[in-house]
Amino acid sequence: MRDELQHRKNLQKMLEQVTVLLKKQELEKNLVHKQQQPRHDLVESLLFKRHLVELQQKLEQFHPADIAFVLENLPLEQRMIVWQLVKTEHDGTVLLEVSDAVRKTLIADMDNHEILCAAQHLDSDEIADLVVDLPKEIASELLISLDSEDRAKVQSALTFPESTVGALMDFDMVTVREDVSFDVIIRYLRRLKELPEHTDQLFVIDRAGNLKGLLPLKYLLIRAGKTRVSEVMIQKPIFFYTNDVAREAAQAFKRYNLISAPIINIHNQLIGRLSVDNIIDFINETSQKEILSQVGLSEEEDLFAPFWVCAKHRWPWIALNLMTAFIASRVINIFESSIEQLAALAILMPIIAGIGGNSGTQTMTLIIRGLALNQITTHNWLRLLFKEVSVSLTNGLLWGSVVGLFSYLLYKQLLLSLVMMAAMILNLLVASFAGVFIPLILEKLGRDPAMGSSVMLTALTDSMGFFIFLGLATIILL
Amino acid sequence: MRDELQHRKNLQKMLEQVTVLLKKQELEKNLVHKQQQPRHDLVESLLFKRHLVELQQKLEQFHPADIAFVLENLPLEQRMIVWQLVKTEHDGTVLLEVSDAVRKTLIADMDNHEILCAAQHLDSDEIADLVVDLPKEIASELLISLDSEDRAKVQSALTFPESTVGALMDFDMVTVREDVSFDVIIRYLRRLKELPEHTDQLFVIDRAGNLKGLLPLKYLLIRAGKTRVSEVMIQKPIFFYTNDVAREAAQAFKRYNLISAPIINIHNQLIGRLSVDNIIDFINETSQKEILSQVGLSEEEDLFAPFWVCAKHRWPWIALNLMTAFIASRVINIFESSIEQLAALAILMPIIAGIGGNSGTQTMTLIIRGLALNQITTHNWLRLLFKEVSVSLTNGLLWGSVVGLFSYLLYKQLLLSLVMMAAMILNLLVASFAGVFIPLILEKLGRDPAMGSSVMLTALTDSMGFFIFLGLATIILL
Incomplete structure (x- = not known):
């Protein structure tokens, strides 16, 4: 019974499984070389590939965040072998999860086409995070490949300084008007078929896009279908401006136990959302940065960078x-x-x-x-x-x-x-x-x-x- | 328009408002004393109390977490004045929010009755957090005052070491069976009238209490009413055991962007829930502890403790x-x-x-x-x-x-x-x-x-x- 469920994954074990398979492959490669006699090409490449296929099957079961962890903790050469085996549809997510230093090594290994494919599976706020690390020509090619609405979102996300709320913003939100009934909203949601991750509430806006309030998702379940939004919505929600300090937003999330919060511009128009997963990433990154900067190291320190790179750092x-x-x-x-x-x-x-x-x-x-x-x-x-x-x-x-x-x-x-x-x-x-x-x-x-x-x-x-x-x-x- | 909404609250400003009111009250008290002539009692006490009433009105608008912040950042004497003004129904929440050192000073100021009242507004996992800081006799009196189910929960929560998932567990969850339809669940939820905070999913269990899967709340909105739980539930969810290391659970929440996760015992029975607000508190506390312990300070360092207490620390x-x-x-x-x-x-x-x-x-x-x-x-x-x-x-x-x-x-x-x-x-x-x-x-x-x-x-x-x-x-x- 217990095996039917999935325990929190053991990172150490995952890393070990990958390392063991890589070592096996390495050993056999050396063995073939040592024998000196050129075997039949097919046999040789089959032997080489056997462990890689097994490795690829392993990786397919991994969550992209776990693949990122494994990549971060492999020496450069092995990292590249594993990176080649990761499915293209996961490339983008993995690139977002790894640290900056490791991301650079991975991007250096990709051609333009691969990078554009990887970006296809990402949201516009995620593309904005990725674009800054891409070579200039690919970055502009990527921007051109987007439709105009997404491109505008990426470009606006790129304008916010790193320490502001704007840099943590995403655009995954569902908006409703205050005069509609719950029955209408539920019919609307069923047509959408899927809600963005971490949707704990809908944002109530007027015709001009001004934020009027918040509608917790659970209200739709516990209240009668003919209830109107304006009757029950939270009228004084906690909101943020794009140029608010990210550190203070993180403290607000902690103090008020928020899952998501609306972000508005100076004209009070709703322009995006701040959600708790971005806040957790921000808190983690900040505390890492703080610990490292106290001893003169940067957050980009790659544990497995070549020693002379480390020495220079x-x-x-x-x-x-x-x-x-x-x-x-x-x-x-x-x-x-x-x-x-x-x-x-x-x-x-x-x-x-x-x-x-x-x-x-x-x-x-x-x-x-x-x-x-x-x-x-x-x-x-x-x-x-x-x-x-x-x-x-x-x-x-x-x-x-x-x-x-x-x-x-x-x-x-x-x-x-x-x-x-x-x-x-x-x-x-x-x-x-x-x-x-x-x-x-x-x-x-x-x-x-x-x-x-x-x-x-x-x-x-x-x-x-x-x-x-x-x-x-x-x-x-x- | 903008004023209708509530911006993330400015902590510095809140602290300043309180300090200013306290100072005014102090000044007038000194004034009366200096005049040396005993005024009419009523006038005197009215003057004393005017600013306190204003202060109390201010405090009523504050979120309990903000009251906690203000209390933490006032010198002992002023802290006690403000603490007396906080509404009893918020006492419990405020006590949970403040740091350990400050909590001790606040509890020392409360009598048994006040403590028991404060606890009435708390959940059993919150009572467990509070009980460890109470004087022994009040703690046992508090436990006796609970009904047997809550008492059992508090006692079980007290047995988990601080660094385990069990210590972060809460019991706020809604469970459903896998053979029921969405219509039935929605009727059930409407009868409940309220869902626990941070309910992003319902836990699917069988008759014996074994965890079978998870049902994201949004499925209830986007799928048809006759859908059965077993058709769509997540069958291999990420779960935790009570004795899992809290640090690793926090990493799992970060990697997999979780809002809540089930906690089970070794017999696979669902016993509690881990939610993202507890994880954020844990991450914050841990990083604070780490920074302080590196220079030989404890997390309990109270910035406003008397200097000889600090000296001894x-x-x-x-x-x-x-x-x-x-x-x-x-x-x-x-x-x-x-x-x-x-x-x-x-x-x-x-x-x-x-x-x-x-x-x-x-x-x-x-x-x-x-x-x-x-x-x-x-x-x-x-x-x-x-x-x-x-x-x-x-x-x-x-x-x-x-x-x-x-x-x-x-x-x-x-x-x-x-x-x-x-x-x-x-x-x-x-x-x-x-x-x-x-x-x-x-x-x-x-x-x-x-x-x-x-x-x-x-x-x-x-x-x-x-x-x-x-x-x-x-x-x-x-």
């Missing part, structure tokens, strides 16, 4: 970090003679710098999160700064004493211990100010506060940590 | 980082005499340690992401290790030369430059091995590879960086 990050490390090292250089007189300073200085960086990163993470969740206002940022500074002062006094005690046990120099303690308090204060102000200033400048902020913070806490500790030591001890 | 992180910093400093201590002889070593050593930490964190972020997305298998981890080591070697040679050149320009010592270069290559290799193995080992040990991994990595790259650089310098230069 990391150059800006290494260069940036080397630069800040050099600056910190120049700060230490100022106190070269102090270190020559008292090597203990060199031994203890990384403690002060390190703890400042760690504590500042905590503060900064809270502030960045607060900004992303709209928690920080002109009314409360000063209160937050005050709190973070108080926390740093408290922890500086407490853990500064601990550090002072330890260094006293090691070096038996009371003054050195006091310098450690004072430097730790001061650097924690620097860290808390930096942790609050760096993201706030980046946000004010219209930049993403998460990007690059941690490099700036540690550059500051390292340099200042060394400067404060070595400076105090030079003044007080030497 | 950060002790384990400071203690941990101080410990690793001390270990690194002990490594430097081994080479005290080398530093006394050549202070340049102390000036250059942070560069080697720092760049190792940054590069290793990049590698580790990719591996942690790969593990989370199921991308890393027994077939490919060795290939990934090899790639990361190659990348480190390449970048070590390239940027090691750059670093060597710079230090030659500064110190004009060829051997010192060669030591810098060699130490950089070696520490980048250490970093790439650590970046691959730390998360893989944590995962193998059944722990979350994201938690604590970056502390371990930087502890290693710092200590090894100092050891390699100072060790090589001592052998070659001194």
Whole structure:
């Protein structure tokens, strides 16, 4: 009985099945080559193809999203073998599902005709997503091949910046007028034969295309057939403009548990729909981007790209970090003679710098999160700064004493211990100010506060940590 | 026209409106106190209450999720004033929406009767979420107040570990038999009068409660009334077991664009439903947790908690980082005499340690992401290790030369430059091995590879960086 149903598919297992079949095929190919004797062509190609046919049958059972997963996680050569076996009707959907870096490798392998075929199975909002990654001439050929209505939709979708609601919009919606009865609507829906995916409600518009309200689909089932739309429709729905910030729309979907929402233009005309599957994709992509950008990687990082491509991707990050490390090292250089007189300073200085960086990163993470969740206002940022500074002062006094005690046990120099303690308090204060102000200033400048902020913070806490500790030591001890 | 509709609500504005009203009320309270003369009681209390009444009217227009947002972002004292004004019927929903830390402060302010009232408006899966945060005696009183069916549901929901599908389950579903016609179902739905939120499909079960298939709600609208369920139902739906990993269910919802999915027990009996709103909440919570746990904070961090509570929350992180910093400093201590002889070593050593930490964190972020997305298998981890080591070697040679050149320009010592270069290559290799193995080992040990991994990595790259650089310098230069 259980086998009749389909459990959530096991991705690891799917990937393994494909890999095993690819390996078998590889092995036999090598075997034939090693035997050196040219066999009969037919036999040879049959042997080659046996596992590929089996593989193709496997792939046909896979959901396009799962094919995308498998393609993303195969090395380039094997990826191309599998890509050739995917049915053309799935090509478009798979291309949309894979990451940007992998999409480029797949498109490079397709000729113009294949690309145009793949696009035939896509909606206009999906074509818009694909078009940006196509070579220019194929992109324009593709646009010409569309009918004028679809072409207009694709072109309008292409005009919206990536972080806006417009970029997530689709056009799959059913509209009704407010003066019709449910019986009429049901007859209309039966003629349509199919409803767009994720249709949880119909959009009510007037003759001019203005949004008047929403009609949840379930009303059609639980209310009598002679009910009119205007009697029961939701008259104050949550809607979005195309230029609304996508991140805020995602938060609205989460807060109000939405499945779909209308998108209107500034003239209040309904022009599209935002649906929860696009929101989930957006949330996933954003959080991936955030995690990667914090360590200087782009979302396009392909786990299986050739190593020299990966190496090159990391150059800006290494260069940036080397630069800040050099600056910190120049700060230490100022106190070269102090270190020559008292090597203990060199031994203890990384403690002060390190703890400042760690504590500042905590503060900064809270502030960045607060900004992303709209928690920080002109009314409360000063209160937050005050709190973070108080926390740093408290922890500086407490853990500064601990550090002072330890260094006293090691070096038996009371003054050195006091310098450690004072430097730790001061650097924690620097860290808390930096942790609050760096993201706030980046946000004010219209930049993403998460990007690059941690490099700036540690550059500051390292340099200042060394400067404060070595400076105090030079003044007080030497 | 536009005002008739409701735009996605502006959270910042809502928060500001509340803050302004609270401030006005505060001001007037102070004014009355300052005048020192006891006014007539009635006038005084009227003045006090005027703004509160206005505030209450505002709050009544807010969605419970927005009230939760406002409560989360007010300092404790103001939070309590607002909480008193929230209508009892919303109490339960608001409690579910706020973060754990804020929920505790709100519950502490309610008496037993208020808590029981709040729970009356909740479903059994929601009560299960709330019960864990209640004082024990109220929790059991609440359970007793439920009817036996609901109590059984709450108790079963309480048994599922937080990271499983069972913990996200709700019981809001409509079931039908496979031999009935659409006309019969529609009559049945009309009698129900209301369908559960996010009902995009009905669950088809047999007499024994076994899941037989799914019936999308839209089929009822687009197919003829005499159609039977068995003719059109989806016979191989994607389903989940209660003990499936929640993270994988979330990925399945994303891949297959699901709105809801059935949850069954090992006997194939339908026991609950997983719906997209719970998945979105889960994704949000998980990514929040991930970002915070990387810097040693818990998801329960309340931005407006008193500063000494925050200070205490950060002790384990400071203690941990101080410990690793001390270990690194002990490594430097081994080479005290080398530093006394050549202070340049102390000036250059942070560069080697720092760049190792940054590069290793990049590698580790990719591996942690790969593990989370199921991308890393027994077939490919060795290939990934090899790639990361190659990348480190390449970048070590390239940027090691750059670093060597710079230090030659500064110190004009060829051997010192060669030591810098060699130490950089070696520490980048250490970093790439650590970046691959730390998360893989944590995962193998059944722990979350994201938690604590970056502390371990930087502890290693710092200590090894100092050891390699100072060790090589001592052998070659001194």
